[in-house]
Amino acid sequence: MDSARLIDHIESRYHHAHRRALPELIALSRKVEAVHRDHPKVPAGLAVVLQRMEEELESHMIEEEKHLFPAMRQQASQALDAPILNLRHQHDDHGALLRQVETLTEEFSPPEGACNSWRALYVGTAQLAEDLMQHIHLENNILFPRFAATEHVA
Ligand SMILES: [Fe+2]
Ligand SMILES: [Fe+2]
Numbered sequence: 001m002d003s004a005r006l007i008d009h010i011e012s013r014y015h016h017a018h019r020r021a022l023p024e025l026i027a028l029s030r031k032v033e034a035v036h037r038d039h040p041k042v043p044a045g046l047a048v049v050l051q052r053m054e055e056e057l058e059s060h061m062i063e064e065e066k067h068l069f070p071a072m073r074q075q076a077s078q079a080l081d082a083p084i085l086n087l088r089h090q091h092d093d094h095g096a097l098l099r100q101v102e103t104l105t106e107e108f109s110p111p112e113g114a115c116n117s118w119r120a121l122y123v124g125t126a127q128l129a130e131d132l133m134q135h136i137h138l139e140n141n142i143l144f145p146r147f148a149a150t151e152h153v154a
Pocket of ligand 1: 061064
């Protein structure tokens with residue numbers, strides 16, 4: 001896939017999916033945390049982690065959409081090393097937040113007898129995790145290496 005089409009795919013498939021999923025998951029996690037606050041398995045703090053992820057992802061995706069991707073579309077391969085390295089570091093931060101989500105949800109496993117909202121929350125966060133990992137993989141390992149002069153060792 002050429003880079004312009006790959007960028008279109010990343011934006012329409014992944015950036016769009018995160019923007020749609022996160023507000024719903026934040027609202028749902030607030031509800032589950034409130035209703036089940038006395039349950040020993042309640043994912044206490046999940047809404048805060050998801051909100052932080054939404055904020056960090058939003059500014060990250062805007063940086064890609066407004067600066068990096070347009071430069072890539074114009075084949076301006078020089079001078080992209082620094083912004084690419086910066087965005088890679090932000091991907092690492094997203095990964096750290098994702099691990100917090102995995103821990104809080106016990107790897108997206110609702111407890112026995114969990115209500116429909118709780119189950120939907122974990123199905124949704126598992127989907128978010130899968131999308132985000134694929135998204136980061138496509139950028140880190142497929143797209144970014146085409147534009148960085150120096151080889152990046154993960
Ligand atoms: Fe992206
Ligand atoms: Fe990214």
